[in-house]
Amino acid sequence: MNKSSLVVFKVILLCFIWPFxxxxxxxxxxIIVGANIGNVPWEFQDTTGKFVGFxxxxxxxxxxxxxxxxxxxxxxxxxxxxxxxxxxxxxxISSIGITEKRLESMSFTQPxxxxxxxxxxxxxxxxxxxxxxxxxIIAVDTGSTGDIWATENKQKYSxxxxxxxxxxxxxxxxxxxxxxxxxxxxxxxxxYYTKDKPNLVVVERIPTGGRYSLMMGKNKPLVSQANKxxxxxxxxxxxxxxxxxxxxxLAEDTTSTVRVVPMPATDEGLILDFVDTFLNTDVFMQTYPxxxxxxxxxxxxxxxxxxxxxxxxxxxxxxxxxxxxxIQVAAKAxxxxxxxxxxxxxxxxxxxxxxxxxxSFSPFNAAAVALTLVSGAYTAEIFRAGIEAVPQGQFEASxxxxxxxxxxxxxxxxxxxxxxxxxxxxxxxxxxxKDTALASVVAMPDLLKQATQAQAVAANPTPLIAAxxxxxxxxxxxxxxxxxxEVKFRRGSR
Amino acid sequence: MTALIKLENVTKHYGTFQALSKINLDVKExxxxxxxxxxxxxxxTLIRCINLLExxxxxxxxxxxxxxxxxxxxxxxxxxxxxxxxxxxxxFPHLTILKNVMLAPIKAKGLSAxxxxxxxxxxxxxxxxxxxxxxxxxQLSGGQQQRVAIARALAMEPKALLFDEPTSALDPEMxxxxxxxxxxxxxxxxxxxxxxxxxGFAKQVADRVIFMDAGxxxxxxxxxxxxxxxxxxxxxxxxxxxxxx
Ligand SMILES: Nc1ncnc2c1ncn2[C@@H]1O[C@H](COP(=O)(O)OP(=O)(O)O)[C@@H](O)[C@H]1O
Ligand SMILES: [Mg+2]
Numbered sequence: 001m002n003k004s005s006l007v008v009f010k011v012i013l014l015c016f017i018w019p020f021x022x023x024x025x026x027x028x029x030x031i032i033v034g035a036n037i038g039n040v041p042w043e044f045q046d047t048t049g050k051f052v053g054f055x056x057x058x059x060x061x062x063x064x065x066x067x068x069x070x071x072x073x074x075x076x077x078x079x080x081x082x083x084x085x086x087x088x089x090x091x092x093i094s095s096i097g098i099t100e101k102r103l104e105s106m107s108f109t110q111p112x113x114x115x116x117x118x119x120x121x122x123x124x125x126x127x128x129x130x131x132x133x134x135x136x137i138i139a140v141d142t143g144s145t146g147d148i149w150a151t152e153n154k155q156k157y158s159x160x161x162x163x164x165x166x167x168x169x170x171x172x173x174x175x176x177x178x179x180x181x182x183x184x185x186x187x188x189x190x191x192y193y194t195k196d197k198p199n200l201v202v203v204e205r206i207p208t209g210g211r212y213s214l215m216m217g218k219n220k221p222l223v224s225q226a227n228k229x230x231x232x233x234x235x236x237x238x239x240x241x242x243x244x245x246x247x248x249x250l251a252e253d254t255t256s257t258v259r260v261v262p263m264p265a266t267d268e269g270l271i272l273d274f275v276d277t278f279l280n281t282d283v284f285m286q287t288y289p290x291x292x293x294x295x296x297x298x299x300x301x302x303x304x305x306x307x308x309x310x311x312x313x314x315x316x317x318x319x320x321x322x323x324x325x326x327i328q329v330a331a332k333a334x335x336x337x338x339x340x341x342x343x344x345x346x347x348x349x350x351x352x353x354x355x356x357x358x359x360s361f362s363p364f365n366a367a368a369v370a371l372t373l374v375s376g377a378y379t380a381e382i383f384r385a386g387i388e389a390v391p392q393g394q395f396e397a398s399x400x401x402x403x404x405x406x407x408x409x410x411x412x413x414x415x416x417x418x419x420x421x422x423x424x425x426x427x428x429x430x431x432x433x434k435d436t437a438l439a440s441v442v443a444m445p446d447l448l449k450q451a452t453q454a455q456a457v458a459a460n461p462t463p464l465i466a467a468x469x470x471x472x473x474x475x476x477x478x479x480x481x482x483x484x485x486e487v488k489f490r491r492g493s494r
Numbered sequence: 495m496t497a498l499i500k501l502e503n504v505t506k507h508y509g510t511f512q513a514l515s516k517i518n519l520d521v522k523e524x525x526x527x528x529x530x531x532x533x534x535x536x537x538x539t540l541i542r543c544i545n546l547l548e549x550x551x552x553x554x555x556x557x558x559x560x561x562x563x564x565x566x567x568x569x570x571x572x573x574x575x576x577x578x579x580x581x582x583x584x585x586f587p588h589l590t591i592l593k594n595v596m597l598a599p600i601k602a603k604g605l606s607a608x609x610x611x612x613x614x615x616x617x618x619x620x621x622x623x624x625x626x627x628x629x630x631x632x633q634l635s636g637g638q639q640q641r642v643a644i645a646r647a648l649a650m651e652p653k654a655l656l657f658d659e660p661t662s663a664l665d666p667e668m669x670x671x672x673x674x675x676x677x678x679x680x681x682x683x684x685x686x687x688x689x690x691x692x693x694g695f696a697k698q699v700a701d702r703v704i705f706m707d708a709g710x711x712x713x714x715x716x717x718x719x720x721x722x723x724x725x726x727x728x729x730x731x732x733x734x735x736x737x738x739x
Contacts, residue, residue, distance in 0.1 A: 184621055397584035397643075401598035401650060402573035411601060415588045 016463065030069035034057050034089035037074040039168055040379060041192045041246045042095050054246040058112065059214070060237055065229040071466065076166060078143040078452040079372065080105070082461035084217055086275050088438040091226070095186050097145045097210035098264050100231040102459040105268045105277065107218050109227040111211030111256040112239055117146050118187035119204040120175065120194060127181050129204050130157050136181040137161045139171040142440075146184040146212050151457075163363065163443040164453055167195060170441065172200070177355040179362075184308020186210070188247070211256055216264055227263045234260050288453035295470055296448030301364065302433040303388070305371035309432065310425075312372060313379025318409070320384055331380070338377035344438050346370045351442040367439035369448075376433045384426045386417035426482045430475055447471070497557075498523040498545060498654060498685050499576075502556035506539055513539045513553075515709040521687060523653070526680045528696035529689045531706035537689040540706070541656040544575045544687070561652060574602060577647030581659045583639045585631035585646070591618065593707040595646045603650065610649070613702030621675050635696070640653040641675055654685040661692060683720075687700055695738060705729045724736060 035043040035055065042234055043053040051072050063070035073378050075083050080092040083456060084106060095115065098108045121127040127136075135158060140147040142164040161182055168189065174180045176199075183190070193404040194200040214230075216223050233239050240258050243251045251257035317332035338346075351366040390413050409436035437448040451467035497520035506514035513536050515670065521527055529537045538561055542548040544556060548565050556563040558572050563598045586594050595614035599605040605613075618624040621641040623634075631639055640660055647655055661669040673695050680686060696703055698718060703720040705713045705728075713726045725731045 286612060391584075393580060393582055393584035394586065397578075397580065397586070400545055400547060400573060400576075400578040400644070402570045402602040404570065404602070407601045412586055416586075419588070422498060 008400065009156070010074070018342045021087070023410045030088045031059075031063060031066075031091060032082045033070055034074050034075040034080050034092045034094075035072055036077040036080065036094035036167070037072075038169065038188055039077070039094050042189065043072075043093060054113075054242050055095070055212075057242050057245070058233075058239065058253065059091065059093060061233055061242075062226055062229040065232060066225055076142060078166075079482040080215070081143075081459055082458060082464060084215055087217060087460055088486060090216065090222055092215040095189065095212045096215045097208075098213050099145075099148075100267075102215065103264060104267045105218060105459050107216050107220065107223045108213040108264050109216070109223060109230055110261045110263045111213040112230060113188070113206075113211055113212040113243075113257055114232070114255045115207045115210040115312070116187050117149055117184055117206035117210070118202045119182050119184055119206060120172070120188050120190045120200060120202050121182040122175060122252070123199050123201045125178070125181065126387070127203065127455070130206070131406045133182055134158045135160045137163055137179070137292075139163050139165055139174060140445070141165055141167060141185060142183065142453045145208060145385045146186065147453065148457055149208055150184050152336050164445065164449060165443050166441055173352050174443070175479030177360065179360060187229065192247070197321040200488070212263070223266075224263070232261050234258065249430050278461055278465055279459045280460050280462040283454075283460045284466055285450075287458055287463045289468055290450045290454045291447065291470065291476070292443055294447035295452075297445055298436045298447040301371065301439065301444075302429075303368055303377050304368050305308075305432050305436075306429050308368070308372040309428075312376030313381075316376060316380035317383035317387065320380065321387060322405075335377045335380045338373050339381065341374075343370060343374050343435050344441065346374060347438060347442055363439065363444040367436065367444050368444050369410040371432055371435060374435075375428060378428050378431075379425065382421050382428060383417065384397075385424075386421035387413055389420050397476070423482050423486045426478060426485070428480075430478050434471070498525075498536055499561055499687070500555075500557040501544075502555040502557075503615055504540075504543060504544060504556060505532065505551040506536075506548065507551060513709050515544070515707075517554070517711060519704070519711065521654070523684060523685055524683045525728070526686045526701045527688070527704060528584045528700040528702075529687060529704045530682060530696060530720075530732070531704075535706045535734055536709040537706055537710075538658050541658055541689060544597075544656060545573050545578055547578075551621070553645060560708075570602065574650055575653045576656060577650055577652035577654070578656045579640070579643050579658070579660050581662050583631070583636070583663070585643055587631050590628050591623060591634070591642050594631070594642060594651045599649050613649055613651075614645070617648050620672075620678075621645045623702070624647070635668060636664045637671045637684055640664065640668075640672045644672075644675055644679070648679075652684070654687070655679070657688040657692065659688065659692070661688050661690070691736070693721065693733075707732070717730055 002226065023282060037051060038044050039051050042055040043051060046052045056072065059070050072493050073089065075089070077094050080094060080096070083089045097115070098111060107364045111351065119130055127130060138150060140150050140162055143452045147164060150159065155163060168185065171183050175183050184206065189200065190202050194202055214226055240250050243257050316331045318336055320335065323331060347367065347370045350370050352363065394412055394416065398412045403411065436446050439446050440449040447467050447470060451463045454463035455461050499521040501517050501519040504514055504517040517540060523732055529536055529540065534723065539548055543550045544558065546565070546569060550556065559575050560571050561568050563572050584587065586597070589597065592611070592614055595617060596607070596610040599610040600607060600615055614629070615624065618627055618736065623638055623641050623645070626634055626638065631642070634721065636644065661672050665671060669692070673692060677699050678690065700717050702714060703717050704711055705720060707728050713724065713729045720729065721733065724733060
């Protein structure tokens with residue numbers, strides 16, 4: 001992509017995003033904290049639905065000291081970066097490690113927990129250390145420290161593939177199913193998670209020297225205020241008490257849970273304005289190949305689901321219209337069921353539940369099957385409506401001429417039905433392509449997944465914006481084409 | 495000479511409603527039969543049973559050219575022998591006039607495209623539509639469309655033709671051109687059953703006129719017998735109504 005087209009790209013995007021940026025700052029307002037709820041024991045829901053955890057307690061203590069209310073909102077891990085940078089939240093917590101990359105565009109308080117990564121697996125599956133993972137598939141959280149470490153060390157340990165999940169629960173489910181052999185993630189969370197699950201075991205500590213901290217917008221006044229509060233809390237022993245509360249023992253004196261340490265220096269050289277944050281050329285160029293790889297997967301998946309859905313849809317429409325009684329009932333049941341079930345639910349059932357009855361799909365196949373089933377049901381209804389819209393006289397004229405059922409369909413009915421169904425079919429194609437993004441939940445590296453990973457790794461939301469533009473670039477022409485067709489057919493020949 | 499089309503005891507129910515009641519009818523090869531009668535009397539149902547667009551009750555029998563008309567692999571032979579022309583033309587709107595006529599010979603008879611085209615051109619010429627061969631049905635007038643529909647039926651070289659009120663959907667000024675085509679056909683020796691409200695036409699072309707009412711054949715005979723000396727009261731009343739109209 002050349003320089004001038006990048007400028008155009010930025011200007012267009014600016015218009016899109018501008019209204020969503022909040023610039024207002026008000027010290028009286030509550031501090032909004034974004035947290036990836038479910039990240040035990042840092043932030044999760046207790047049985048009453050209340051948000052609890054080490055970091056929840058910590059921000060509440062800070063709120064008391066600063067005399068401001070704390071409001072927690074649930075945001076997935078890889079959404080936290082954009083949330084902080086856009087000002088949607090003031091503080092992000094979720095055992096976020098301080099990294100150089102993140103310091104380029106965001107600020108951190110002093111750390112309050114020293115952590116490493118870990119390898120977790122099912123007891124007795126033959127994996128005892130990282131070296132046993134040669135040519136095996138491993139699981140990580142999209143864009144996490146574990147993801148970054150695994151990506152850097154993929155060659156060294158010869159991992160066959162790194163599969164990226166949207167959190168601990170689905171990743172561990174796949175470890176249990178056996179589709180992935182191990183899960184690389186923060187050690188405290190996994191020690192906590194496995195302690196009451198005897199079949200799961202943390203087999204190796206991976207020393208990465210991670211230090212958890214509060215992540216905030218670059219050089220916001222709140223950073224130093226919160227940092228001071230943390231200093232006070234450490235000196236008063238409050239944070240170590242939290243450690244004891246959540247991990248069952250006090251932390252060692254040498255750790256950042258106890259000792260006051262300097263605040264990490266934010267990279268002062270870069271003052272990030274709006275354009276550098278959301279339309280960062282360097283980040284875009286770096287992550288461009290990842291996005292293209294994602295686009296290829298999205299297109300492959302969309303293409304397969306659309307073609308298979310068309311074939312399915314036609315067969316089911318014909319079965320429902322002309323099949324024997326039992327076949328009609330079965331076709332109707334299929335169409336009704338798969339139009340009612342949310343795609344996301346179906347995806348999760350196919351990917352995570354079917355293995356328990358011996359049907360295990362790869363992420364791509366699971367997504368293709370789910371999309372095809374749903375698209376087939378919608379397509380069937382579209383075809384049925386199209387066929388029924390062809391006048392009865394056309395069937396009779398064709399039959400009276402002695403044409404076979406197949407010829408009647410192929411030569412007379414379907415060519416007329418196609419014209420009627422092209423606009424709704426194209427709409428369905430657009431939906432299928434958009435729905436491929438849901439395949440992120442089954443660890444499939446589609447465009448959205450690649451973009452979220454890229455934005456977490458680069459600590460910058462530009463890849464998400466770029467993904468939005470890519471989706472637009474190939475869906476918008478389809479949308480416009482359908483509108484034109486609809487107008488044309490309405491004026492139409494009949 | 496045996497009958498080309500033979501109906502024996504044909505009854506037809508739509509659910510519990512009896513649309514045809516014990517119809518017996520023989521139509522000889524080359525015969526032109528016109529069917530008249532009030533609306534709802536079962537005229538359409540009668541001819542639609544002959545090519546099994548409607549299924550008739552199992553108690554009866556229809557035989558066309560020695561073949562029993564029923565579902566199954568013989569049905570396509572029956573339909574190849576019996577062409578049909580509909581009140582609403584039912585041309586295929588996505589095909590040109592020429593393709594409308596060529597389709598069945600190619601798909602149902604397995605003729606080559608060249609042979610089928612030759613047949614189609616001949617027939618379109620005969621019904622006077624050859625100049626419009628490359629147009630689509632929607633571009634033609636009703637009368638022209640119905641003439642194409644006749645050519646389309648003839649392209650299968652059927653032994654018999656069934657017409658279901660072929661001029662009822664036409665503007666009055668176009669009725670003549672279609673009736674002229676049918677009159678010409680009548681002289682070529684093709685067997686025809688024509689449901690019609692055009693009494694003058696029936697009088698002129700029919701070898702035999704059948705009057706139907708309430709799903710039954712009430713009376714039949716030569717045009718002179720039916721139109722000049724109808725025996726049944728129902729026939730008399732019907733004719734009085736339509737001729738004074
Ligand atoms: N598909 C159908 N279902 C139920 N009743 C029908 C159907 N077709 C025709 N009928 C009834 O059968 C009777 C004869 O119809 P039809 O043969 O169309 O009469 P005609 O052609 O003489 O006007 C009418 O009373 C009509 O309402
Ligand atoms: Mg009728």
